[in-house]
Amino acid sequence: MTPISARFRSVRGIATLYGIAFAIVTAGFGIAVFLTTQSALQHQVDERLASEANVVAGAPNASRADVARRLGAREGRRSTSDIAYLLVDAGGRHIFGRLTLRLPPNGYSDVSFRDGVEGIDRGRALSIRLSNGDRLVLVADSEPVEAFDELLVQIFAVAFGAAMVTGVVGGLALSATIGRRLVGMNRAAEAIISGDLKQRMPIDGSGGEFDRQSATLNRMLDRIDELMANLKQVSSDIAHDLRTPLVRLRNRLDLALSPTLDLAGVQDEVRTGIAQVEDLLELFGALLRISEIEAGDRRAGFKSIRLDLLARDVAETFQPAIEDSGRSMIIDIADPVEMRGDKDLLTQLIVNLLENASRHTPRGTAITIRVVGSPTASTLIVADNGPGVGGADTISLMRRFSRLETSRSTPGHGLGLALVDAVARLHDGSVTLANGEPGFVVAVSLPTPPG
Amino acid sequence: MRLMIVEDDTETAAYLARALSELGHQVVVAGDGRDAVFRASETIFDAIVLDRLLPNLDGMEVLRRFRAGGVMVPVLMLTALGSLDNRVEGLEAGADDYLVKPFAVAELNARLNALMRRPQVVDDPGILWVGGLEINLFQRQVRREGKLIALQPREFSILAELARNANRIVTRTMLLERVWDYRFDPKTNIVETHVSRLRTKLKLGSGTDPITTIRGAGYMISDAD
Numbered sequence: 001m002t003p004i005s006a007r008f009r010s011v012r013g014i015a016t017l018y019g020i021a022f023a024i025v026t027a028g029f030g031i032a033v034f035l036t037t038q039s040a041l042q043h044q045v046d047e048r049l050a051s052e053a054n055v056v057a058g059a060p061n062a063s064r065a066d067v068a069r070r071l072g073a074r075e076g077r078r079s080t081s082d083i084a085y086l087l088v089d090a091g092g093r094h095i096f097g098r099l100t101l102r103l104p105p106n107g108y109s110d111v112s113f114r115d116g117v118e119g120i121d122r123g124r125a126l127s128i129r130l131s132n133g134d135r136l137v138l139v140a141d142s143e144p145v146e147a148f149d150e151l152l153v154q155i156f157a158v159a160f161g162a163a164m165v166t167g168v169v170g171g172l173a174l175s176a177t178i179g180r181r182l183v184g185m186n187r188a189a190e191a192i193i194s195g196d197l198k199q200r201m202p203i204d205g206s207g208g209e210f211d212r213q214s215a216t217l218n219r220m221l222d223r224i225d226e227l228m229a230n231l232k233q234v235s236s237d238i239a240h241d242l243r244t245p246l247v248r249l250r251n252r253l254d255l256a257l258s259p260t261l262d263l264a265g266v267q268d269e270v271r272t273g274i275a276q277v278e279d280l281l282e283l284f285g286a287l288l289r290i291s292e293i294e295a296g297d298r299r300a301g302f303k304s305i306r307l308d309l310l311a312r313d314v315a316e317t318f319q320p321a322i323e324d325s326g327r328s329m330i331i332d333i334a335d336p337v338e339m340r341g342d343k344d345l346l347t348q349l350i351v352n353l354l355e356n357a358s359r360h361t362p363r364g365t366a367i368t369i370r371v372v373g374s375p376t377a378s379t380l381i382v383a384d385n386g387p388g389v390g391g392a393d394t395i396s397l398m399r400r401f402s403r404l405e406t407s408r409s410t411p412g413h414g415l416g417l418a419l420v421d422a423v424a425r426l427h428d429g430s431v432t433l434a435n436g437e438p439g440f441v442v443a444v445s446l447p448t449p450p451g
Numbered sequence: 452m453r454l455m456i457v458e459d460d461t462e463t464a465a466y467l468a469r470a471l472s473e474l475g476h477q478v479v480v481a482g483d484g485r486d487a488v489f490r491a492s493e494t495i496f497d498a499i500v501l502d503r504l505l506p507n508l509d510g511m512e513v514l515r516r517f518r519a520g521g522v523m524v525p526v527l528m529l530t531a532l533g534s535l536d537n538r539v540e541g542l543e544a545g546a547d548d549y550l551v552k553p554f555a556v557a558e559l560n561a562r563l564n565a566l567m568r569r570p571q572v573v574d575d576p577g578i579l580w581v582g583g584l585e586i587n588l589f590q591r592q593v594r595r596e597g598k599l600i601a602l603q604p605r606e607f608s609i610l611a612e613l614a615r616n617a618n619r620i621v622t623r624t625m626l627l628e629r630v631w632d633y634r635f636d637p638k639t640n641i642v643e644t645h646v647s648r649l650r651t652k653l654k655l656g657s658g659t660d661p662i663t664t665i666r667g668a669g670y671m672i673s674d675a676d
Contacts, residue, residue, distance in 0.1 A: 281553050282636075289635075317605065317631060321644040344634050351637050358639070 015171030022167040030156040049126040090133035286415040293422040307337040326363035337373035353382040361386030385439040457487040470556040484508025503530040525566035557668040561620040582661025606649040613672040622669035
């Protein structure tokens with residue numbers, strides 16, 4: 001059995017609960033209005049009886065005849081037609097008035113009476129003792145009040161009914177609407193679970209909460225789809241790119257078995273084989289590193305970094321090696337540039353860019369590293385004045401394993417720029433590749449925190 | 452050196468045990484964490500090579516139990532590729548060094564030897580005398596026969612690292628880590644380039660080269676004059 005608390009967590013449950021609460025509040029409100037009105041009316045009647053009694057009784061020493069005369073005069077009047085009078089002496093003997101009733105005690109009371117017009121009526125009585133010992137009784141007919149009460153109850157019955165209908169219908173409509181959207185979402189989710197990754201959450205164009213939620217979910221699905229596509233691409237790339245070196249390795253080992261080789265020859269083949277395996281392992285290392293960066297959990301370790309100092313440090317470290325290789329290096333870094341980031345990864349980013357620039361350019365090329373700061377983003381630029389890259393090729397360079405046909409012969413696995421891109425994106429930055437005419441320019445834009 | 456290798460992959464363990472034995476060490480292999488904790492409490496090793504990923508008892512937990520159980524032997528942790536943050540985590544848990552698989556046995560051996568040296572380095576003498584050089588670690592100055600040799604800061608750091616580990620091999624990766632703080636291996640031979648420049652400067656005047664290249668392993672400076 002579902003526990004009650006759980007049942008009220010369903011849309012239908014919430015609607016029911018809401019309906020019940022609505023009914024209770026409406027009924028409570030009705031009762032409060034009824035009681036307040038009644039007491040107010042009662043009070044008004046009592047006031048009227050008191051002032052009427054005052055008028056009739058007159059001065060404290062008024063004679064019985066005076067009182068009776070006044071009673072006679074008032075009984076005929078229209079304005080006091082709803083009040084009946086009775087005057088009796090101290091012994092209870094009738095002096096004036098058409099009223100027939102059991103004498104009420106002094107003060108206010110509810111009574112049944114007969115005034116000679118119809119049957120028994122209910123009313124509010126005020127009984128006072130006059131100075132001469134006579135008793136004056138005034139009775140106001142309750143009929144108008146009762147009629148009003150009845151009307152009030154009727155109004156409330158109608159209002160309550162309408163409120164209940166509105167509540168129930170509204171609740172059902174709400175639960176139906178929500179239910180329909182959820183069913184739609186469930187259907188889409190089920191389709192995705194069963195493999196249709198192109199399926200998306202329904203959007204009806206209303207721009208409401210559900211549409212916004214669907215839009216967010218859809219963006220999430222787009223991202224997942226993109227990652228899946230990327231994964232597929234990478235798997236096939238790996239399969240393709242690993243095949244070649246593995247075949248080469250196999251052939252190498254086969255050669256080592258050749259009976260014509262002496263021990264030195266065999267060792268030579270094995271040594272080359274090991275070098276090939278190390279290349280493969282390095283490739284795996286680079287791949288794992290990229291996927292680790294893309295997982296994004298390194299953001300927690302971001303620290304404040306002086307990008308200018310870091311870039312200068314790396315550049316100075318690489319300068320001797322680059323110069324030894326017959327290329328020149330220009331370090332164009334002046335102003336301090338501060339940002340938040342992962343020092344290890346940014347170091348590797350700069351190293352990759354410098355290594356790319358020196359590996360894919362002819363001797364004699366000048367390589368420039370530049371750091372430009374701005375209030376919102378700092379830019380790290382590595383440019384060379386070499387032959388550059390064809391326009392269409394620049395876009396594909398950032399993909400994993402992407403290598404230009406012309407660089408097939410140079411060592412590398414085509415993961416350098418993919419890693420640069422991954423590191424930049426981890427820092428909410430972006431990488432732009434361009435032809436410098438002459439040369440090739442990589443610009444890494446990294447956002448700097450405000451303040 | 453009496454070593455324990457904690458590694459669940461029997462082939463890797465056997466390979467390491469053989470290679471390290473050939474280098475003259477006495478090697479014990481523990482196949483899992485419980486075994487390792489038990490053996491460490493029974494025998495006093497000079498160093499322990501501990502794999503980060505182990506069945507049942509994780510390498511990090513094994514390390515914690517070593518330390519909790521009073522086993523203060525230097526521990527070198529091994530980790531698989533692509534685990535950037537494990538290094539920091541491992542060092543924080545009390546590992547003395549960290550090596551990413553795959554690695555060359557020469558690298559492992561050099562690092563184990565360096566771990567042996569470590570306790571004596573605690574009181575840094577400030578001035579080291581190696582290979583005919585006077586190296587002042589505080590002033591970051593090098594002299595040969597009283598004459599100052601001008602070095603770049605990085606070149607001095609390389610020399611200091613070699614001098615602190617005199618008579619022991621310092622590998623390329625160790626230099627990358629300790630001089631540059633690089634946790635990855637650049638394609639460019641920056642270590643070679645900088646060592647070569649350092650050598651040129653040290654050789655100026657006397658003609659003798661205090662640094663020896665150990666092929667396939669690294670560099671060494673010997674404290675004999």
